[in-house]
Every structure is written in structure tokens, then in C-alpha cells.
Amino acid sequence: MFSKILIANRGEIAVRIIKTCRRLGIKTVVVYSEADADSMAVEMADEAVFIGGAPASESYLVADKIVDAVRQTGAEAVHPGFGFLSENAGFARRLAAEGIVFIGPNPKAIEAMGDKIESKKFAARAGVSTVPGHVGEIDDTAHAIKIAEEIGYPVMIKASAGGGGKGIRVAWTRKDVEEGFPAVRAEAKSSFGDDRIFIEKFIESPRHVEIQVLGDKHGNVVHLFERECSIQRRNQKVIEEAPSPLLDEKTRKAMGEQAVALAQAVGYDSAGTVEFVAGQDRSFFFLEMNTRLQVEHPVTELITGVDLVEQMIRVAAGEPLAFGQKDLKINGWAMESRIYAEDPYRGFLPSIGRLVRYSPPEEGAVGAAVVRNDAGVREGDEISMFYDPMISKLSTWGKSRDAAIDAMGRALEDFHIEGLGHNIPFLAAVMDQPRFRSGKISTNYIKDEFPEGFQGLPPTEAQLDLMGAVALAMHRVLTRRAAPDLLRDDWVVVAGHNQRAVRVTASNGDFTVEGDGRTGRLENVDWRPGQPVFRGRYDGVDFSVTVKPAAEGFIIRHRATTLHVLVLTPRSAELHQKLPPKKAADTSKMVLSPMPGLVVSIDVAQGQEVKTGEIVAVLEAMKMQNILRAERDGVIKTVNVKSGDSVAADEVLVEFA
Incomplete structure (x- = not known):
């Protein structure tokens, strides 16, 4: 076994590898770029080596710098994590030439399977059905x-x-x-x-199902069943689960055997993933093989009990697998939600900035469920424009699929982030949707279910009652402090477009709310003025909501529903209905930057006539290029930026006359 391993990666996967190494008694070294100098991984590792500027091309992608760091620290092996150099056969060969162990598959397997073009040729020669x-x-x-x-x-x-x-x-x-x-x-x-x-x-209405394989250097290969990764946006996975609700035992066996056969044919000797595109009829085609650890590996670990990082290390050290296929069983169901720094209300565009507040749910056993959060950040850390916008990976395990989904819904309620946009409301919406719970999904799910983009979900009657009770409780706490003489029992709660007259009674910190023939009881209240999260139990069900003060009331979010909730006297409610609606600012003649990023190109000039749909500019953020188009015909009045400029979200790029 190795005594010291260098991790050629960053963020949550570097932290993930450090945790396993600590358990195994292995010292760790991380390399870091200028942007990651104060990162959680640097803090946790036994040693850290600076390797260059923030762009990956100046740091994490430079093999010479990784090798130099190994030499400086005396590490015996390199774990590449995922991304960066993890599927680079040249890097694996370079390490071998230097006498350094690569914790991953051999270079020939990487070349045969890691390259998307070569893997398809190899699969075709091996008789595997391909797209x-x-x-x-x-x-x-x-x-x-x-x-x-x-x-x-x-x-x-x-x-x-x-x-x-x-x-x-x-x-x-x-x-x-x-x-x-x-x-x-x-x-x-x-x-x-x-x-x-x-x-x-491109196969329409497909499902993305992948098989986790694991091989050693003695010819043994097993599979650890499947994961379904069909909930995607911009072709990037958002929610994964294991096992797949699509597969039956016959299909699972056939897919697993095909993945193992392919891995054996190429002499695969590490953890890897064979990806398939599957039809709703359970037909499947080989798509590609990722010759590395996958982002979504936690769900496989939760249903099998196998630490894949540990197995990669043991295999790289020459140990044979300690188990065979017959020893592996599926236990329960696991879900993973990728928590991204992005704004789902604006087409999932990246949202960089500082984590002013970062409060994830507690990990470990929660009743009969399990919660796990793989993260590489802490409160106060910055999500940089130079790397993937992932904040963390939240996973839950339950005895059944419904139990895992329920656990995920509650865990998402308890996850609080401030300072930048995040996709937690969207993830909560998916967990609450009947179609997702039915398992009838595809890679078109987001486009099908949110054709006009994600704008949250309308409140259910139960949510209106819950949010109203929360607002009343907060209002009472604040009134008792500031003006106790104004305390009363009769109020009108205005939540969005809904208005309800209620009567509130308080006893020992609990609240009973009556109105419109409904009665609700709010108990176990855990909130003090200034706190951004309100926790409690409503009608016997534990909940968490995010809260912040607003004019005459509060902005309250429960899962995918956000409402401005007002607590008014009956007379104030009567007058409130007479107020004119606020008009939105007119930005129809402007092209605004939808996110912070770098201007790749400006494709129009002052005085140019532009038609609807024509390209105006291209922005790059989080390594993704985003094309901005004209939403109206017109003539360009001003161009406010140029190629190479850094811009902020909502910055005016171009104005029409």
C-alpha cells in the first residue's frame, strides 16, 4: 500500500479522496492553482503545492507541474480524480516513465476506451451495438x-x-x-x-443508463450495477440515481455482462463507467466509456457499500479484488442531486460569487434514511469562473426509491445557500413532481416539464397554510420585541395572490392558526430574528423554509415555491388591495449579460441593422460558451463592451435605437 498520494485535482473530488486516504492511513498532497490557494482541499491535505495561474491550462492541465510536485513531496502515486488529466493516456505514460503510479487504468485502456472516437471503433470491432x-x-x-x-x-x-x-x-x-x-x-x-x-x-426521448465497472491487474472485472442519469440540462447530469427505475433483472444482467465483457477485452484495471443510451423499451446501445471515477459514484457506493476510491488505490497498488460478482448485491435506493452555482430562473446560467452563507444538511442517519454531502467548499469560499460551477453533491439513501426521494426532498429543504444563484429550488421541484416519482423519465425531462424555463412551482394549499403560519409566527416574535401593545389575534395573511383571514393563538412557543374552515398547528419553532432559515413542525410534519424580511412581510421559500407573504390587520388588507401594481423596468432595447463571464466576441457594430435571432455576442463562463441572440429587429445604437472584457450579470452589452 502507498504511504503518500498526490491528488492532481481540486474541489469536492480532492476532498473526497483525502477522506478515504485518511481512513486508510495514507498521507496526501494536493496541488492548487492561484484561485484555490485558500480552498478546503488545501486545508485538509497533509501537504500542498502551488502549480500556477487560475486557468486550468496554466495549472491542473500541465503535466510537468504535476510531476514536479510529486518529486518535491516524495509521493508514490497520483490520483487524478475526474476531468483535467484523468483520461489522458500521455499523462499516465509520463508518470510510469518517471516511476510514479497512476491511480487509474493502464494507458492502453485509456486510449482504447477513454477517447470517444477510438472507443466507438473498438466497440464496433468487439461486436457491441453502438449508436x-x-x-x-x-x-x-x-x-x-x-x-x-x-x-x-x-x-x-x-x-x-x-x-x-x-x-x-x-x-x-x-x-x-x-x-x-x-x-x-x-x-x-x-x-x-x-x-x-x-x-x-441523436436518439430522441432516450434514457442515460451507465454501468460501474471495476477491474484489477490480475484479470478480474466486476460490475457494481447501474446508475440512471437521465435528468440533464445542457447535456450535463443534474440528478442521478441507483439502481435505474427502467431496468428489470434481465436487462440489468445483460447490460452488466456487456460492460464487463468490454472492460475485459480492453484489459481494464481500475474503476470506470460504461455508458449506454437506452430506449423506453429497455433496448440499449453503447455510448462511450469513461476511464475514470465518475462524479456520481456516491450513489453506487450507497447501494453497494463499496468505497470506489479505496478500490482504485488498492488496485493501483497491485492488490486483487477482494470480492467477486456474486458477492455484490443492491441494497436499497440512492439519489444524488448536484448543487450548482447557477440560476435556474434564468436558463440555468452560471452564477459565480462568494458563499456568504453555506449551511448543508447534517450528514449520517436520519431516521431510516442516510444523508451524504460531498463538498469542497465552506462558508465564505468563492465559486470561481475558471472551473465547473458545482458547489456540492447531495446524496440520500432509502430502503425504496420513494424513501430516497422523500429523504432528498427534506435534505434539500435543509440546504441553505446565500451569495449567489443556486439550483436547489429546481432540484426540489423535480423531487415533488409526479412524473419523476413515477420513474417515467428521459433526457428530455427538463425540456418537457419546463418548456418555458423554470419559474418555480405554484403553491399547494398545504404550502399556503404552512407559509402563512410561518409568517404569522415571525411577525408575532418581532412585534412582541418591538411593539408588544400591537399584539392581536386576528390577522389577514396575503400570500402571493391568495388572501386569508385567520385567528392565531400562541401557547408555550407553539401556534394554532384557524381560518376558512382550516386549522393548523405550528410546533417546535426554531427561529430568532435575523436567522435565514425557519425550522419547525407543521401538523406533525418537520419542515424548513428560507426567510428574509420584505416590505410589510417576508419572502419565504419552501422547496420550489417562493412567495411574498404579508401579515396585515383587516383594515390594512383592505387598503392594500387598492394599491396599483408595480411596473417592471423596460429592458426591451437592451442586450444584458445573463451571467458574469468573459466576452468571447461581439458580432454587431454601432449602426448595424439586426434581425431577430441573429447572434449579438458570445460569452464564456465556467468553460461553457453561450450565444446571445437579438430578441427583436432593430438598429444597434451602442456597443458597450469588446472581446476580452469581463462582464457582470445584467451588465448592458448592446443597446438598440
Whole structure:
């Protein structure tokens, strides 16, 4: 076994690897960029080595700097985590030449399976069913258009070295290829240092199901069952689960055996994932193999009890697998929600900034369920524009799928973040949707369920009662402190467009609310003025809501529902109805930056006539390129930025006359 391991990565996966190494008694070294100098991983590791500037191309992607760090610290092996150099065969060979162990598969397996183009060729030769497409390299946009039209639309344009949802576009028309091919190539170069692209047929209403495999250096290969990763946005996974609600035992066995056979054929000797695109009829096709640890590995660990990081380390040290296929069983169900720094109300655009408040739910056993949160951040840390916008991975385990979903819903309620946009309300919405709970999902889920974009969910009657009770309790606490003479029992609660006259009685910190023939009881109240989270029990059910003061009331969010809740006297409520509605500011003549980022290009000039749908600018944030289009016909009055500028969210880029 190794005595010291260097982790060539950052963020939550670096922290994840450190935790396993600590349990095994292995010392750790992390490398870090300028942006990560004060990171949680640097704090936790036994040693840390600075390797360069914030852009990955100046730090985490520079093999020479990683090797130098190994030499400085005397580490015996390198764990690459995922992304960066994790699927780079040249890096694995370089380490071997230097006498350093690579904690991952051998370079030949990486070359055969890690490259999206080569893996498809290998799979075809091995007789594995693959998605129809062009598996050779593509020269330029004209070549891409020719191939796309030969395959037939829709097609998927993908980076050969891609992963993590980056370097992918779906093209439905020739115009989509014209715009998408250069964007994917640019993203591939920026994220992976490899701009090779391939094109394959895009299967409509598919499901994304993958098999976790694990091999050793003695010819043993097993699979640890499947994960379903069909809930995606911008081709990046958002919610994963294990096992899959799609598969029956026959399909699970067939898919697992095919994944193992493929891994054995290539001499695979580490943890890896064989990905399949599956039809609703349980047909499946080989998609690609990721020759590394996957982001979503926690759900597999929760249902099997196997620490995949530990197994990778043991295999790299030459140990044979201590278990066979017959020893592995599925126990219960697990869910993972990726907590991203992004704004779901604005098309899931990245939202960088500082974590002014970061309060995740408690980990461990919660009743019959289990909560796990893989994170690499703390309160006060900054989410940088240079890397993936993930904040953490929240996982729950339950005895059944419904139990795991219920546990996730409660855990999301207890997760509080301030300082930047985040997708917790969206994740909560999915957990509460009947279609998701039924298991009838596909990679089109978000587009199908939120065709006009995510704007939260309307309140249920139970939520109106709950939020009203919370507002009344907070109002009473604040009134008792500031003006106890104004305490009374009869109030009108205005929640959104709903108004309800109620009577409140308080006893020993508990509250009873009566009105419109309904009675609710609020107990176990845990809130003091200034706290951003209100916890309690309403009608026997524990809950958490986020709260902040607003004019005459409070902004309260429960799961995916946010309301401005007012607590008024009957006379004030009568007058309130007479107030005119507030008019929104007119921004129809402006093109605003939807997120903080870097201006890649400005495609219009002052005085230029522009038609609806034409490209105005291209922004890059979190390694993703975002095309901004004109939403109206008009003439450009002013252009306020230029290529290379850094811009803030809502900054005016271009104005129309």
C-alpha cells in the first residue's frame, strides 16, 4: 500500500479522496492553482503545492507541474480524480516513465476506451451495438455539415476528449451545425486541450443508463450495477440515481455482462463507467466509456457499500479484488442531486460569487434514511469562473426509491445557500413532481416539464397554510420585541395572490392558526430574528423554509415555491388591495449579460441593422460558451463592451435605437 498520494485535482473530488486516504492511513498532497490557494482541499491535505495561474491550462492541465510536485513531496502515486488529466493516456505514460503510479487504468485502456472516437471503433470491432454515427475526425464546419446530413438530423456534436457535459451540442438543422460545431471545438480546446470532434445520431426521448465497472491487474472485472442519469440540462447530469427505475433483472444482467465483457477485452484495471443510451423499451446501445471515477459514484457506493476510491488505490497498488460478482448485491435506493452555482430562473446560467452563507444538511442517519454531502467548499469560499460551477453533491439513501426521494426532498429543504444563484429550488421541484416519482423519465425531462424555463412551482394549499403560519409566527416574535401593545389575534395573511383571514393563538412557543374552515398547528419553532432559515413542525410534519424580511412581510421559500407573504390587520388588507401594481423596468432595447463571464466576441457594430435571432455576442463562463441572440429587429445604437472584457450579470452589452 502507498504511504503518500498526490491528488492532481481540486474541489469536492480532492476532498473526497483525502477522506478515504485518511481512513486508510495514507498521507496526501494536493496541488492548487492561484484561485484555490485558500480552498478546503488545501486545508485538509497533509501537504500542498502551488502549480500556477487560475486557468486550468496554466495549472491542473500541465503535466510537468504535476510531476514536479510529486518529486518535491516524495509521493508514490497520483490520483487524478475526474476531468483535467484523468483520461489522458500521455499523462499516465509520463508518470510510469518517471516511476510514479497512476491511480487509474493502464494507458492502453485509456486510449482504447477513454477517447470517444477510438472507443466507438473498438466497440464496433468487439461486436457491441453502438449508436449510428461518424466515428472519424472532422476537419471543419463544412465537413461537419456533410456528415450531419448523411446521418440525418437530429445529430449530436461531441468533443472526442469530452466529459462532464462540456463540448456537446444537439443540432436539429444545418444552421445548428454551422453555429454549434465551432462552439464545441472551442469548448473542447479550452476544457480538454483537444479539439477533435465527432458526430453521431441523436436518439430522441432516450434514457442515460451507465454501468460501474471495476477491474484489477490480475484479470478480474466486476460490475457494481447501474446508475440512471437521465435528468440533464445542457447535456450535463443534474440528478442521478441507483439502481435505474427502467431496468428489470434481465436487462440489468445483460447490460452488466456487456460492460464487463468490454472492460475485459480492453484489459481494464481500475474503476470506470460504461455508458449506454437506452430506449423506453429497455433496448440499449453503447455510448462511450469513461476511464475514470465518475462524479456520481456516491450513489453506487450507497447501494453497494463499496468505497470506489479505496478500490482504485488498492488496485493501483497491485492488490486483487477482494470480492467477486456474486458477492455484490443492491441494497436499497440512492439519489444524488448536484448543487450548482447557477440560476435556474434564468436558463440555468452560471452564477459565480462568494458563499456568504453555506449551511448543508447534517450528514449520517436520519431516521431510516442516510444523508451524504460531498463538498469542497465552506462558508465564505468563492465559486470561481475558471472551473465547473458545482458547489456540492447531495446524496440520500432509502430502503425504496420513494424513501430516497422523500429523504432528498427534506435534505434539500435543509440546504441553505446565500451569495449567489443556486439550483436547489429546481432540484426540489423535480423531487415533488409526479412524473419523476413515477420513474417515467428521459433526457428530455427538463425540456418537457419546463418548456418555458423554470419559474418555480405554484403553491399547494398545504404550502399556503404552512407559509402563512410561518409568517404569522415571525411577525408575532418581532412585534412582541418591538411593539408588544400591537399584539392581536386576528390577522389577514396575503400570500402571493391568495388572501386569508385567520385567528392565531400562541401557547408555550407553539401556534394554532384557524381560518376558512382550516386549522393548523405550528410546533417546535426554531427561529430568532435575523436567522435565514425557519425550522419547525407543521401538523406533525418537520419542515424548513428560507426567510428574509420584505416590505410589510417576508419572502419565504419552501422547496420550489417562493412567495411574498404579508401579515396585515383587516383594515390594512383592505387598503392594500387598492394599491396599483408595480411596473417592471423596460429592458426591451437592451442586450444584458445573463451571467458574469468573459466576452468571447461581439458580432454587431454601432449602426448595424439586426434581425431577430441573429447572434449579438458570445460569452464564456465556467468553460461553457453561450450565444446571445437579438430578441427583436432593430438598429444597434451602442456597443458597450469588446472581446476580452469581463462582464457582470445584467451588465448592458448592446443597446438598440
